[in-house]
Every structure is written in C-alpha cells, then in structure tokens.
Amino acid sequence: MHKPQVILRYALIKLRKYTNRYYLLIFSFIIGTLAGLGALSLKSGVFYLRRKLIFNKIFDYENLALLLYPIIGITLTVIFFRFIIHKNQRDDIPSILHAISAKKSLIPPYKIFSSLIGGLLTAGFGGSIGLESPIISSGSAIGSSTGKYLRLDYKSITILLACGAAGAMAAIFNTPIAGVVFAVEVLLIDLTGFTLIPLLLASVSGAVVTKIFFPDEILFNFKIEESFTIVDIPFYVLLGLIAGFVAVYFNKTYLYIIKKFKEIDKNRNRILLGALTLGVLIFLFPPLFGEGFNTIKTLLAGNLSHILDNTLVHKYKHHEFVIIPFLLLLIFLKVPATGATVGAGGIGGIFAPSLFLGAITGFLFAHIVNLLDIGFYISERNFALVGMAAMLAGVIHAPLTGIFLIAEITSGYELIVPLMIVAIISFLTVKSFSWDSIFTKELSESGQLLTHHKDKAVLHFMDLDSVIETDFLKVPPEMSLRKLTKTISKSRRNIFPVVNEKDELLGIITLDDIRDIMFDTEMYDKIRVENLRTLPLAIVKRGDTMSTVVQAFNETGAWNLPVTKDGKYIGFVSKSKLFEVYRKHLINISDD
Template sequence: MPATLADRLGQRLHISPNTLLIVTAAAIGLGAALANYAFYWLIQGAHRLFFHVIAADVLGAVTPRGQHFQLSEGRAWLIALLPGLGVVLLYFLARVFPGEVYGYGMPRFLERVNLKDARLPARNIVIKMLSAAITVGSGGSVGKEGPVVQIGGTMGSVASGLLGMSTERTRLLVASGAAAAIAAAFDAPIAGVLFAIEIILIGAFELQVFTMLIVAAASSVALTRGLLNVPSVFGEVPVLDFPAGWQLMLYLGLGVLLGLAAWLYNTLFHRIGRLWKALPLNQHLKPFLGASLVGLLGVFVFGVFGDGAEWIARLFAASSDDLPAILDEMWVPGDMGGHYLLMGLGLVALALFKMLATATTLGSGGAGGVFGPALFIGAALGTAFGLAMMSLFPGAVQDFRPFTLVGMCAFLSASTHAPLTSIFLMFEVTNRADSVLPVLFASVLGTALSHKLNRESIDTLELAERRVDMHLGKEERILVITPVAEVMRTRVERVNIKEPLRQLVARVLESRHTHFPVVDDEGHLRGIVGLSDIRSVLAQPEALDFLIALDVAATDVVFVQTDDNLRTAMSKLNFRGFSEIPVVDADGKLAGMLAQIDVINAYNKKILQAKL
C-alpha cells in the first residue's frame, strides 16, 4: 500500500498522526473563517442587488429608512417579484450543477458524514455559497448557517482527501470544519464545538474529537476577531438583567411554549416538503412557484423575507415603546403602543407565517438552511411571552428582551434537539453567567417536550422517514458505511446452469468451497448449489449422467447487491444461518460471494483503522 501524503508529512516533520490531525484541524479552522468572511460579503452583495438596486431603485417597491426598508405605498406589491428573480439565477446555477442546488441539504450532508464515506466534492463550497447567497439576498425565508456548516465541512473533507486519510478521520475533519464555521458565524467557539458534537456527530464524544473541534473553532474565531472583523449574526447584544428567584419559573412556561412550537415547526416543515415533492411539476418550476408564494406573503408580512437576523438585532435593541414601530414594519398595522397582549399575538402570528414561508421556500427547492429562521421564530415567540409576562406581572417583569434572547436559543434547541449548543450560545452571546439558568430551564424542558412528541429533529426527520437511522453506535455505523463491494470475494467458482451433474460433483470434491453460485450464459444468478444438495443426489448414482446443475440448485436464493452495506448483509446471513451469500450487481449478474468471516475481518480492520 503506497504511503499517503499524511504519512510522508508525518515522517518529514517528525510528528505523530494525531498531532498532524490536530494541525490539520487548525488549518481547516482558518479556512472556514475565510469562507465565512467571503460568504458574508457575498450575501451582503446579493442583498444590495435585490433590495437596494432592484426593489428600491428599479421597482420602487420599498423605501430605504436608514439601514432598513419599508414597503412603498402603491407599489408594495412589486416586492412579490423579488424571490422569483432569485430563483431565475438559481436555475442557471442548477443547469451547471444538476441535482446539487435545490432544496434543504442538511439531511443528505448528515447521512453522507455519518453513514457513508464522508467524502464531499470541493464544488460544494461554490454551490452552497452562491445558491444560499442568492436565496437569502432575494428574500427567500432561509438561513445562512446551514450552508456555512456544509462549506466548512466540505473543507474538512477536501483536506482529508488530499492527505489520504481514512473515512473515520475524514468524518472528524468534516466535523471540525462545521464547528469552525458555526464558531465564526456566531463568534461563539464553544457553541461551535457543541454544535458539531450534538448535530454533526449525533452526540458522539471522545477526547481526541473534542480536542480537534476546540482547535478548529478557536483558530476560526481568532482569525475572525483579529483580522476579518465579520460581525456576529446578532450584532451587538445589549446588557440585560436576567431574573433570579421565583421569576426563573416563568422560563419553564416559555420552555413548554417553545417545545410545542418546535414540534409544530418540524412537522409543518416536513409535511409541506412532502407536498412539494409529490407535486407533478418540473423540478425547475417548483422553486419559482414556491418563491412566488413567499413573495406574495411578503407583500402583507414583510418580516418573512430573509433569515430574520436584522429583525432579531432590532428586537434586542428595542424597548417596549419601540415595538409598535418595529411590528408595523414587519406587518402589524395600527397604533399598538402599550397593548402588550395584542403585540404578543401579532408576534405569534408572525412566527407562524415565518414557519410557513421557510417550509415553502425550502420545500419547493430554494437553497439555504433552517437555523436562521428558527432563531427568528424563537425570538418572536420569546418576545411575545415576555410581553405577556409584563402584562401579567407588571411589577416583577419590566423588560421583554431577556425572554427574546432565551426564546431564540431555546427554540433552536427544541427544533434541532441540541440543548448544549443553545445553552452555551446564550452564554457566549451575552457573556453573562446569570443568563445560563433561564436558557437552561427553557431549553431542557422545550427539547424534552419536542423529543417526546417526535424523537427526530428537524434535520433527521426526513432521514427517519426513509428508514435511515442516524442514532447508531460507532460499531454499528462501521457496518453501515462499509459497502458489500468493498469486502466480497470476486474470484468465485461459478457453475453454469447447463453443466452436467457428474462434472459438477467432480469439481465440488476438489474444491475447498462449500457453496457454488449457478449462473446462466449471460452471468445472471439463477441459483446456488451446496454440499447438502450434492449429497442428496449421490444416493441415486444413475442420476449423475442425465441431470444438470440447475436441476439440483436451490433457486430461491437469498442474495445481496454490491451497493448494500454490511449490516444488511449480516442480517441476511444470520436470518437463514448461512456461512456465505452471493452478491449481484444492479443487473442481477453475479459479482462475487460474501462470507461471514469476510465481514468479521473487515469489521476488525475498520476498528483498528479508526484507532490509528
């Protein structure tokens, strides 16, 4: 086996494989920071093109108001065209990269990383950057954090491929890239590490993994803070007073609300996605139709456009006196100053509209993620709950913004089933220890309730519907990610269906094998002959001269295909108590044989490789 680039570098630099892995993770972290920087400015450019140039200057649908926009009287309906124009650009991108642009890519990403070879093509970086920037910039209701995770993960996969590392190490480097990407986007290294553990690695934890993730996230944040100066997703978070004592119990109520809302969000997202898949329309027409529907909704509910980060930042900076003006810009008309419950109901309705807009954008084929919309929905619901508490307990609760911040993080937790990520994100965003208890109460209760209602998160529900189990242990995952074609024996003693039985018996007596696949002239599997079949015929020696192989072969053959995994193969081997089983290709032609001992040996080698 030739030496890989990783082997040669280790020898030349006199460092161990684990040290080289950590150095590579640091380099990936730096690359993810640069990618996040480029992605940020690409989104800013797309937003300027669609909203400043097209919507404001050309169409006159919106009017700039400082750093924000508001719909123009008389021409507001033209804003409905914006998301559709973005999809037109996506169409040309999809023609260049067919099958890789449309739709929510996180489930496929998780499946590839955890259950397959974790090899991601370098073109993913370009595809995700361009497609998500166009969708977000043109007003599509999607987030940018999902694509940036896949961009960082692809960097890890590409680096591993260049170094010639194993599948298990590739998986760790992909997770390192994802951790670094989230850390750079939120200026939150610990949250980035926990995101990779809870969501990318589905809860797997080892000391070496943790070290790699920490190094990648730290190097990414260091470069972002020191040189790139990319603002955090939330902008500047004000100093807030978080409650103590009995007021903490209010956050348990918020947790219940957010757990139910997260279950509703996840359910709507996937059911609407299934409806779009079942719609008998051209794959390029569906995204345009979905974007047009979101555009029409945006005419009446301007707050559904984009990922919602701008609105979150404005809610953080607002007082209760500022809320009516913000709500008026989002969608709620009229003077609502001082009417906390009415404003709260308006925010709840806005959250529901955002759920529908996100499910429609991504379900129809728009490109992006669900992270950003989840943060916005949580912030809106948290603000609504805070306003309700201000109305019910006017002396004890005087600021809704702690509920806004906790709601944002806790809803993310309940939707993605990642409570640790959300808790530490809260801590790093606020830099306040007293913020931990409120978000801990709300996140843990909300996540527990959401998990009780549906075991799967928003990222794994689609996979579960396809019977793809993302909650496998490390050992079982090795069987799942290893294809039969990698382990089977291709040098097989095959028997033609027309072979005379006497000739077959002579071959069997000289062979060390016990089972012989029977094929036709084209190589298609027609049956299998075992020693027991031969013994039953030897009781009638006169039959040896007029019977052929097909006459004694068992034609009800249990087989596996070359693209099946070893777990599937082992289940079939164990079901009938076979020691080996035929393997066929997609055309039904014999490709080889797979024995139990082959599976066991391959498993042991994979375990050893994972430890190296």
C-alpha cells in the same frame, strides 16, 4: 525483511502519520480564518445592501418595497445559479451531510462562492431565511477543497470540512464553543483526540475574525439583565413543551412546503408562486422580511410596540388585543415564508428562522403569563433568549448547540439551567414525533445517513462488494451425484451454488446435505443435483445495505448467504469475511 528495515519502515509510517496531523492543525486554523472572512463578507454585504434598499427608500411606500424586493432577490438567485453556475443548488447542510455520508466528503469548490452570492441575493433582498447555512456551506467547501488538493484521505478531508463549518458557525455569532458543538452534533463528526484540536483551532480562528473585523451593528449579542430564579422553573418546563410543539409544526410544515414546490415542473412557476407568496406575506407582516434578527433585537430591547411599525395595524400598536394575535400570526406565518423562499429557489437556511420563532414564542409566553397577573413576574427577555435555544434544539435536533449558542451570545452561563431545561424538553417532544431532524430525514429514509452510533457507522463505511467471495464452484441442476463428488474434491469450499444456464440461482448444496449419500456409489448416477438442492435461508441482493446484510445473518443464524443481482448468482457473503472487514473499519475510524 531485516530488522533495521522494519524499524525504518515503522518510523516512516509514524512520521507520516504525525506529519499529517500537524498539517491538519495548520490548515484547520487557516480554514477557520477563511470561513470567518466568508461570514464577514456575507453578513456585511447583506447588512449594507438592506440599508441601501430600505433606508434610501427607493419606493415612496415602504411596504411596496418589501413586497417587491424578495421577488427581485429570488429571481436574481435563480438566474445566477442557472446561467452562471449552471447548477441547481441543493439545501446546504443536508448536502454537506450527504457528502460525508457518501464516504468522500467532497464538496464542489464552486460552493465556496456560490453559496455566499446566493445568500446575498436572497437574504439581502429580504428572503425570509438565515445566512448561517450558506456561510457554513462555504466554510465546509473550503475545508473539503483544501483536503482534496492536499490529497488527504477521507477521514482527514472530513475533519477539514468540519473545521470549515465550525469556523463559520463560530464567526457568525462569535460563539467558538457552539461552533465545535455544531460540527459534532449536527454534522455528526465524532469527537475524539484526533478531531477535537483541529475543530477548536478552526472555531477560535473564526471567532477571532469576528472580534477583529465585525462592526458592532452586525453582531448578535445580548446581556442578561435579570437573573434566573428557581421559582421560574415550572414556567421554563412549560415553555420547553410549547417550543417543542412549535418545532414539530415547523418541521412538518416546512418539509411539506418544500415537497410541494419540488412537484412543480417549471422553474418559472416555482419562482412566481414562491416569490409572490413571500412578497404578500412580507407586505402584510413586515417582520417576516429577512432573517428576523431586527425583530428579535426589538423584543429583547423591550420595544414590543415597534414590531407593528409599518404594518397595516400600526395605529393599534399599543393595544394588547392587537399585539398578541399579531405575534401569534408571526409564529404561524414564518414557516410558510421560509418555505416559499427556499422552495422558489432562494438560498438560505432554517437556523435564523428557528431563532426568530423561539424568541417570539418565549417572549409571548412570558408576556401572557405577566398579563394574567397570577402572582408571578417572569422575565420576558430571559424567556425570549431561552426560547431560541428550545426552538433550535427542536428544529435541528441539536440541544447542545442551542444551549451553548445562547450561553455565548449572552456572554455568560447565568441562564444555563433554564437553557438546559427547555432544550431537553423541546428536543424530547420533537423526538416523540420524528426520530430524524429536518436536515437528516431524507438521508435517513434512504439509508445513507452516517451517525454517531459506532456499529452503524462501521457498517455504513463497509461496501458489500468488499465482502463478497466468488471462489465457489457452481453446479447445474442436471449434474449427477458422481460428477458432484468430483467437483467437491476440487473445491476448497463446502457450499455450492446451484445455477441454470442463465446463471440464475436455484438453490444451494452443502456437504452436510449430502454427507450420508456421497459415498454410496450405487446412487451416483441415480441422483441429480436437482434432488439435493435446498433453498438458502436468505438471499442478499446486490443493492442491499450492510445493515440489511447483518440483519439477515442475525435472523437466520446462517454462516454463508448467497448474493444475487436481478436473480443471477454473484457470490457468497460469509460471517468470517464480514467480521474481518468490519474489524478493519472499526480500527480505522477509532484510530486517534
């Protein structure tokens, strides 16, 4: 190729590369805006639907309405997905992680709308879940579908998917920094020069939608009224520990409930059990209705007694011996309420329930300390706020998301030190019980989870078929040494698989194994391959992950390992081929 042609080709490659990057910047802004509008539509829809249902008082007895509405909502949600979408809706954020880890980042376009409608029906009628997961799912589907339509590569589609999630997260709470951090920390997107700017643009555009269109009554914002003091640090440490244990309870109980619901064969039985359980819980404990943000606002406003309004014990709402057990029961029962909602077929996430638990845990802890009158007064409002960060850090294993979310919600960083303390302690407490988050556990156990660990990420993207080599000459066990030497002379390889007539692997022969006798002509017709074969140090199975393959090489020290499927020989994997493909993938994922 002539030099001018080489230069032109190089220039075209570079131009296409930078053109794609500018495309990403433009579409990241658009996707963030659309995700923000999705957040606006769902949160506004839920707000006005609830106001219509509750404040118009369709039922004379309000608690009767709270009993029936969730049953109606879950039933409508299941009907919508079964008869209109004709799909079973998966958990939203785990399904996003699955799409990314499946090396395609493709989310079905129908999820752009189905997640929002499902969330509206479930949460609008009082399902005890959060709206964040459906909104993030919708935003991610917008990004993924855009990337697929533009025929972008996996890496670019993944970035646009993350932009949709970041824009949605930023719009929900008006927290642009938390939106970016969420995409990196929860969706496991690598933060590089190539990904940072699109994520920032999407997050900012989502937050701008919130600023322009969201009515004040829908926003979840607070002002810090009492400053942080150093003497409070021991109490924050203790709160972080308590929140960590509550998060462990949340994770284990929620996953157990979901597992039990999946074991129920018929949809009708799942709906009946879940909806009735939820309805009864809300009937007895009205604060379990919906995401729980109204309860959080009531606590932060200092109106503790109002939480018992419309309950069976409202007559005792000014008595501490009733309020404290009631709050403890809310902490204990919020998880079954959320699990029953999702298990029955409702659409929603665990983000808002985590904030609900965190706020009550933090507030109750501070309230009890103040009641004990041990010589310290600690801010119940501040502890409720940092409790939300602690619970988020523990439940979804995202301490940075929790820290920046609460910092931005409170419009400042005055609580940054206690936020960091409680988030770190809660996170470490939960990690001591389970290394995987509630989102990643299933993927991690199946070996399909893509992580920030560079080596594991590269191995995840590698395909076993891409490193299998098949240009090895097979030899039968009855072959004589004479014929074997002729076969060796025709081969470029120094290793030979021994297989029977069914292609089942019986062993291997290497040149080193026969070097001493291959020139002894007297033995040519006396020795058979059967006498020379040895068992390989390890055998790679067709379904093994690349991590398993690398581990086999490390443990055996071998340079070549045979690959089989159901005992039948397929080929060999060599260290040199493995390293060659590994390096290509490493360059690809590191290319900014």
